[in-house]
Amino acid sequence: MPVVKDVLEIAKKIKDMEIRGAGAIARAAAKALQIQAEKSQAKTVDEFWNEMKEAAKILYETRPTAVSLPNALRYVMHRGKIAYSSGADLEQLRFIIINAAKEFIHNSENAVKRIGEIGAKRIEDGDVIMTHCHSKAAISVMKTAFDQGKDIKVIVTETRPKWQGKITAKELASYGIPVIYVVDSAARHYMKMTDKVVMGADSITVNGAVINKIGTALIALTAKEHRVWTMIAAETYKFHPETMLGQLVEIEMRDPTEVIPEEELKTWPKNIEVWNPAFDVTPPEYVDVIITERGVIPPSAAIDILKEEFGWALKYREPWED
Numbered sequence: 001m002p003v004v005k006d007v008l009e010i011a012k013k014i015k016d017m018e019i020r021g022a023g024a025i026a027r028a029a030a031k032a033l034q035i036q037a038e039k040s041q042a043k044t045v046d047e048f049w050n051e052m053k054e055a056a057k058i059l060y061e062t063r064p065t066a067v068s069l070p071n072a073l074r075y076v077m078h079r080g081k082i083a084y085s086s087g088a089d090l091e092q093l094r095f096i097i098i099n100a101a102k103e104f105i106h107n108s109e110n111a112v113k114r115i116g117e118i119g120a121k122r123i124e125d126g127d128v129i130m131t132h133c134h135s136k137a138a139i140s141v142m143k144t145a146f147d148q149g150k151d152i153k154v155i156v157t158e159t160r161p162k163w164q165g166k167i168t169a170k171e172l173a174s175y176g177i178p179v180i181y182v183v184d185s186a187a188r189h190y191m192k193m194t195d196k197v198v199m200g201a202d203s204i205t206v207n208g209a210v211i212n213k214i215g216t217a218l219i220a221l222t223a224k225e226h227r228v229w230t231m232i233a234a235e236t237y238k239f240h241p242e243t244m245l246g247q248l249v250e251i252e253m254r255d256p257t258e259v260i261p262e263e264e265l266k267t268w269p270k271n272i273e274v275w276n277p278a279f280d281v282t283p284p285e286y287v288d289v290i291i292t293e294r295g296v297i298p299p300s301a302a303i304d305i306l307k308e309e310f311g312w313a314l315k316y317r318e319p320w321e322d
Contacts, residue, residue, distance in 0.1 A: 006032070007036050013028070022066060022135075043090075048093060052080060060318070078319050079100040108237065112235070115235065115291050118292075118293075125151050129197070131154060131155070132156075132165070132213060192226060197220065199219070199220075211282075214280050215280070231287075235293060244303070254276045284299035
């Protein structure tokens with residue numbers, strides 16, 4: 001089934017991490033489905049629906065362990081599946097999918113703004129904040145606090161091996177916020193001057209454990225040791241529904257050449273393995289609160305978010321699989 005070129009380009013950017021961050025990935029996936037629906041040349045409902053499923057499958061396989069991606073696809077495709085099964089005609093089905101994609105993107109963007117408003121209430125004048133990686137939701141908290149006139153300073157870790165911390169540091173600095181940029185291994189050294197830790201999440205499990213960029217757990221552990229509050233800013237679509245059924249979250253292992261350049265790696269002894277996990281798991285006991293667009297919750301309340309969002313009746317087959 002033909003998948004339009006623009007969708008394939010978005011899929012490649014997600015896979016190559018040109019599009020980064022759980023929120024950005026989710027919105028890009030929804031936008032790709034919108035583009036597929038808008039540009040499809042299908043002549044029948046069945047042909048159109050098969051194209052949509054193929055596009056969703058391609059997008060899903062780019063980063064299957066980043067829960068925001070399949071959740072975005074579920075949001076759009078679930079609504080399309082209901083319409084398709086109910087006998088919608090071609091233009092009705094096209095409209096429903098396009099509208100669902102736009103709705104997801106709108107809700108996602110508003111969620112980040114709302115999280116900023118809610119989270120900023122927990123930031124005090126004079127706070128030094130430490131953050132890791134690049135999270136729009138976490139950045140929204142800091143920018144909103146700064147907009148409220150609070151005198152804050154942010155310690156940003158480099159976030160190897162993809163250096164997402166550089167993006168965060170530049171974005172905050174261009175907004176006027178004073179930034180201190182440090183290597184990842186300096187996090188504990190500077191925790192003693194930190195008042196709060198604010199980080200994002202790629203995924204949150206039923207028990208409130210946080211899956212985020214590798215290094216997050218070490219920072220949260222260090223904050224716990226120093227009695228510094230750790231706040232996780234995360235949209236509700238990052239909560240992982242399958243963990244309600246006991247599924248473990250798979251940690252994505254990425255290409256070793258992100259750590260060691262390919263040419264250099266060729267000269268290394270063959271008995272050296274280079275492991276490059278993209279994420280780690282922060283236990284709920286290292287997290288003080290999770291800031292969502294619905295409000296501030298303790299990690300133990302993650303199950304309530306999951307029940308409200310997805311209910312108990314979860315299916316093993318995705319809308320793009322049947």
